[in-house]
Amino acid sequence: MVDSSQSIQSEQLKPPITRIGVIGWVHANLFSSVFNSFLTIVTLYFLWKIVPAFVRWAFIDSSWNTTGAACRAAGGACWSIVAKNFRFIIFGFFPYESHWRPLLAMIILFTLLFISRNRRYWKKWLGYVWLSGLFVMGLLLKGGLFGLPPVESTKWSGLPLTLLLSVFGLTAAYPLGVLLALGRQSRMPAIKSLCIVYIETIRGVPLISLLFMSSVMFPLFLPEGITINNILRAQVAIILFTAAYIAEVVRGGLQAISRGQYEAAESLGLNYYQKMRLIILPQALKIVIPPSVGILISAFKDTSLVVIIGLFDLLKTTQATLSDPRWMGFSVEAYIFIALIYFAGCFSMSSYSRRLERELYRGT
Amino acid sequence: MKFFKLCVVAVAVLVLVTASLAMAGETLDAVKKRGYLIAGVNGGVFGFSMPDDKGVWKGLDVDTARAFAAAVFGDASKVKYVPLTAVQRLPALQAKEIDVLCRNTTQTLTRETANGLNFVQVNFYDGQGFLAPKKLGIKKAQDMDGATVCVLPGTTTELNVADFYRANNMQWKPVVIEQTAELSKAFFAGRCDLLTSDLSQLAAHRAVAPNPAEYVLLPIVISKEPLAPVVRHGDDQWYDIVNWSVMALIQAEELGINSNNVHIMLKNKNPRVQRFLGVIPGMGKNLGLDDEWAYNIIKQVGNYGEIFERNVGVNTALGLERGLNAQWLKGGLMYSAPFR
Numbered sequence: 001m002v003d004s005s006q007s008i009q010s011e012q013l014k015p016p017i018t019r020i021g022v023i024g025w026v027h028a029n030l031f032s033s034v035f036n037s038f039l040t041i042v043t044l045y046f047l048w049k050i051v052p053a054f055v056r057w058a059f060i061d062s063s064w065n066t067t068g069a070a071c072r073a074a075g076g077a078c079w080s081i082v083a084k085n086f087r088f089i090i091f092g093f094f095p096y097e098s099h100w101r102p103l104l105a106m107i108i109l110f111t112l113l114f115i116s117r118n119r120r121y122w123k124k125w126l127g128y129v130w131l132s133g134l135f136v137m138g139l140l141l142k143g144g145l146f147g148l149p150p151v152e153s154t155k156w157s158g159l160p161l162t163l164l165l166s167v168f169g170l171t172a173a174y175p176l177g178v179l180l181a182l183g184r185q186s187r188m189p190a191i192k193s194l195c196i197v198y199i200e201t202i203r204g205v206p207l208i209s210l211l212f213m214s215s216v217m218f219p220l221f222l223p224e225g226i227t228i229n230n231i232l233r234a235q236v237a238i239i240l241f242t243a244a245y246i247a248e249v250v251r252g253g254l255q256a257i258s259r260g261q262y263e264a265a266e267s268l269g270l271n272y273y274q275k276m277r278l279i280i281l282p283q284a285l286k287i288v289i290p291p292s293v294g295i296l297i298s299a300f301k302d303t304s305l306v307v308i309i310g311l312f313d314l315l316k317t318t319q320a321t322l323s324d325p326r327w328m329g330f331s332v333e334a335y336i337f338i339a340l341i342y343f344a345g346c347f348s349m350s351s352y353s354r355r356l357e358r359e360l361y362r363g364t
Numbered sequence: 365m366k367f368f369k370l371c372v373v374a375v376a377v378l379v380l381v382t383a384s385l386a387m388a389g390e391t392l393d394a395v396k397k398r399g400y401l402i403a404g405v406n407g408g409v410f411g412f413s414m415p416d417d418k419g420v421w422k423g424l425d426v427d428t429a430r431a432f433a434a435a436v437f438g439d440a441s442k443v444k445y446v447p448l449t450a451v452q453r454l455p456a457l458q459a460k461e462i463d464v465l466c467r468n469t470t471q472t473l474t475r476e477t478a479n480g481l482n483f484v485q486v487n488f489y490d491g492q493g494f495l496a497p498k499k500l501g502i503k504k505a506q507d508m509d510g511a512t513v514c515v516l517p518g519t520t521t522e523l524n525v526a527d528f529y530r531a532n533n534m535q536w537k538p539v540v541i542e543q544t545a546e547l548s549k550a551f552f553a554g555r556c557d558l559l560t561s562d563l564s565q566l567a568a569h570r571a572v573a574p575n576p577a578e579y580v581l582l583p584i585v586i587s588k589e590p591l592a593p594v595v596r597h598g599d600d601q602w603y604d605i606v607n608w609s610v611m612a613l614i615q616a617e618e619l620g621i622n623s624n625n626v627h628i629m630l631k632n633k634n635p636r637v638q639r640f641l642g643v644i645p646g647m648g649k650n651l652g653l654d655d656e657w658a659y660n661i662i663k664q665v666g667n668y669g670e671i672f673e674r675n676v677g678v679n680t681a682l683g684l685e686r687g688l689n690a691q692w693l694k695g696g697l698m699y700s701a702p703f704r
Contacts, residue, residue, distance in 0.1 A: 072574070085417050093419040154444060157419075216452055219459035227461050230446075310407065310447045320415055322545040323408045325568040325681035331545045 068326040078330040082337045085321045089338070092157025092317045098149070102160040105137040109163060117352060119359060153229055157312035159341070161231070165303040165313065166345075169238040170296050176239065177246025178285075182276065184247065185254055195247070202244035207302055210237040215309035234306045242299040249291045253284035286360050293353035297346045304342075314338055391595075391602035392436070392652060395463055400442040403429035404462040407447030408544070410568060411676040411684075412468050412488075421445050424675040425466040428487050428593060428610065431665045432464060435609045435657040440664035450519060454479050457596060464606055465594040470520065475594075483592040484607035485614070487668075488564070489688035489697055490589035492524050494582040495551070495559040495566045505584055509534040514547055514556040516540075520587070525560050528586040548572055558582075562589060568682050605651050612658045615640060615700040616667035618691055623666040626659060640703045647703055658703075668698060 014020075018027055031037040061076025064083060071078035082089065091099050112133045115121060141160065144150035156164065183195035202210075214233040222228065257280055265275040285292075304315040312320070318334050321327055327334075395401055405413035405425055413423040430440040448456050448467060457465045458480065468490070469475075471483040494513075496502050505528075515522050517540045529536045539556045541547045548569040551559040559569060563585065570579050593610065595603050616622070619637055621629045629637055638644045641662075642655030649655065665671065672689060676682045690696025 072572075088415065088417045088419055091419070093415060096418040096420075152444065154446065155419075212451070216455045219461055220455060222459070227459075308449060308451075310449045310452055312407070312447060316407075319543070319545075320408055321417075322543075323410055323414065325410050325571050328545050328568070328572040329549055331543070331549070 068328075068330070071330065078327075078333050079337075081321065081327045081330040081334050085327070088158070089314070089317050089321060089334075090159045092161065092312045093155040094157065094160070095149075095151060095155070098143075098151065101140040101143070101148070101151075102156075102158075105140040106160060106163065108133050108137055108140075109167065117355075119356075153231055156231065158317045159314050161311065162303055162314040164231075165235055165238060165306065166300045168235060169242060169303065170299060172239045173242035173246055173299065174292075174296075176243035178250050178281070180243060180247035181250035181254060184251055199244045199247050202241055203248070207237070207241050207305055208308060210241055211305060211309050213237075230309070230311060234309060234311055238299065238303060241302075242295065245295045245299075246292060249288050249295060250284065252291070253286075253288035254280065256287050257283050286357075289353055289357050289360075293350060297349055300345055300349070301342060314341065391463055391599045392605065395436060399437075400444050401429065401433045401436065401464070402444045402446060402462045403432070404448045404453055404456055404465040404467050405429070405445045406467045407445075409468060409565070411564065411680060411682045413445070413447075413466070422675065424488060424671055425468060425593075427665050427671045427675065428613070429464065429466045431609045431613055431661045432593075432606055434660040434664045435605060435612075435651075435653055438654070438656065438660045440660075454481065457481060457594060460596070463595075463602075468591045469594055470589045471592050480597040481594050482597055482603050483590075483594050484603065485610040485700075486590040486592045486697075487610050487613075488591040490562045490564050490591055491585040491688075492521060492560060492587040492589065493563045493566055493585050495561075495570055495579055496557065496582055498578050498580050500557060502582055505532050506534075508536075508558065508584075510536070511557040512537040512539055512555070513558045513560055514539045514541060514551045515560050516544065516547060517542060520589075521561060524587040564676060564682065564684060567684055571681060571683065601652055605653065608651060609657075609661060611700040611703075612640070612661050613665070613668040613671065614691070614698045615703055616658070616662045617669040617698075618693065618700065621662055621667060622670055623663060626662045630659070636703070 015024075018024060030040040056076070058077045061074060062079055063071045063074045063076065064079050066074070066078075066080045067084075068078070068081070071080055087096070087099060091102055094102055112130060115129070116126060139145055139148070141156060141164075142151060142153070180195050180199060183191045184199065186192045186195070211234060214237040215230060218233065219227065261279055261283065262275070265279040270278065304313060306313050307316045307319070310316075315338060318338050322331050322334055403426075405421065405423075407413060407415070409423070411423055413421060413425040416422050426445065429443050429445070433442045434440040436442075446456070446462055448462075448465075453465055453467050453469065454475070456462050466487075468488070469483075470490075471486065475481055476483060494502075494508070500507075502508060513525055513536055515525055515538050522538065522540070525536065525538070539550065541550055544565070547559065547561075550556065551569070552573050559566070561569065563581070566581055570576050570581070573579055593606055595606050616626075619629075619634075619640060621637065621640070626641070630641055630643060632638065635644065639647060641659045642648055642657070645655045647655065648657045651657065666674070669691075672684075672686065673679065676684045678685065686694070686696060688697050690698060692699040
């Protein structure tokens with residue numbers, strides 16, 4: 001009896017109104033202590049100051065498809081700079097009437113990346129799909145076959161160039177970095193010291209100096225009449241640079257695997273290649289997903305440094321637009337636009353890496 | 365080890381041999397064989413060399429490069445433009461990645477000697493000046509004491525201001541800003557009293573002011589900036605072609621020949637015009653080109669006056685007067701040696 005009456009009573013008594021619903025949530029999360037209340041009020045004050053002004057600037061007073069002079073008169077954000085120069089910012093010098101070619105190439109790239117997200121598709125056929133995709137993309141950019149007019153690689157610019165440098169930079173740097181990490185762990189003194197020298201030298205200099213050397217000094221050493229494409233030189237510099245950082249991250253993973261794993265693999269009679277391929281690397285690479293994605297993201301953003309060697313990547317085409325007197329002064333709007341593009345790239349990389357981590361830990 | 369030494373010696377010999385191979389006519393042959401000219405340009409200076417919103421190169425330096433292509437090939441479109449930064453431009457020319465540099469480069473003694481380069485006829489006389497708010501009432505140099513000055517870093521611009529203030533024994537405070545667009549923003553937001561840059565750029569800065577009438581270009585010019593195309597030492601024939609192509613632009617304006625009337629001028633009886641356009645043959649052959657070279661330049665690119673008005677003149681966003689860049693007969697410095 002006592003039990004049931006208690007349970008009836010507890011059903012009838014509702015918790016105080018300040019502990020449930022919206023008020024309860026606000027109380028628990030925003031005003032749980034004096035300090036938290038203070039922080040909440042300060043934050044709200046800044047939001048109140050900033051958000052309406054930003055909305056007014058970005059949307060209400062803004063111009064979307066006018067001239068620069070009309071923008072200046074309107075006073076708000078001038079998204080017209082992006083709208084009017086959209087194709088130059090994205091495609092740069094690529095011949096105007098052939099813009100569909102880099103566009104199609106980018107669509108193929110995104111489709112391939114989207115398909116590859118799913119680990120169930122990581123089979124041999126996906127490799128062939130990638131190879132043929134790369135061939136088609138190269139053909140679209142370069143032309144010269146099947147009636148496509150050829151386009152000089154010096155005219156590759158804007159977003160396709162940024163993607164080219166990043167995708168090839170990252171995919172080539174990762175395996176190279178793994179090899180360097182294995183080399184540094186090697187028992188063969190020549191290979192080991194070579195890898196150490198390489199990694200430490202590259203990590204000892206900034207990327208800018210590598211790019212400078214590749215674009216300014218390197219050509220002076222080449223024999224007469226031989227010039228190497230500027231984009232290729234920057235691409236190699238980016239690969240070499242990123243690989244050194246990947247190598248150190250992967251080495252961290254290799255060292256985190258306990259000796260027992262190495263010994264167990266050896267006692268099974270596996271040779272070096274089998275041991276690494278089947279036992280050590282799958283575990284080590286899984287551990288280092290977060291730091292290596294960090295490096296890949298920063299490498300993606302670092303490709304914008306090619307501005308200083310005169311390549312017209314996404315950032316440089318935007319800057320070129322900004323030095324046009326008709327559009328001078330609307331740098332904030334233009335930079336917000338490319339910041340959004342970079343954010344989309346970086347965010348999808350990091351969210352995919354989180355998903356990959358979840359799947360891999362569940363799978364084992 | 366022996367093999368290694370041998371390799372080093374071989375490479376050294378190769379470098380020496382190839383370095384001394386810069387013979388006369390070499391660049392012209394290479395350009396002709398390639399089928400197009402490679403010109404180094406700036407890529408970020410409106411009116412001089414910049415892509416338009418369709419990615420087509422426009423500007424005074426670009427048109428100058430097109431004139432070279434018209435002279436060599438009879439086709440002004442046969443140019444490949446390579447955008448170069450201030451640091452890259454001279455090494456790129458030395459390493460033969462480009463045939464000619466048309467990148468608003470100031471002719472100086474050091475660049476001609478230590479860097480092994482030759483500047484040809486100047487295609488734009490610039491100078492460094494100041495933009496100031498009208499309300500400061502600056503009339504002479506002494507009024508500028510103690511000013512904060514917005515300036516781009518790195519180039520000679522910054523050094524020129526420092527020299528100017530030191531020579532006049534005055535104080536100044538630099539506000540160094542990397543990007544041109546940010547520079548004018550900072551100035552119009554009142555972060556500095558003066559904005560310094562080349563005269564050709566100051567007008568563009570003023571044009572984007574919230575209220576252009578409140579700002580004046582000061583009548584104080586603190587540096588000489590003769591901007592000219594550049595070629596390498598050691599190929600005199602190529603130097604001649606580039607030099608006389610610029611001269612041809614200037615000479616055509618003096619003779620009253622422009623892109624519209626050039627085919628009528630072929631029938632002109634004036635021997636100076638006839639020699640210039642190749643009606644009386646000889647000039648082209650001396651350069652190693654055909655005799656229609658000057659005709660092609662003017663027909664396809666126009667004379668210097670046309671190029672100037674099209675890219676930087678009063679009807680463009682830069683809105684520049686001819687000033688020093690007027691013909692010598694009209695009080696400017698544009699003076700071509702005679703074509704004979």
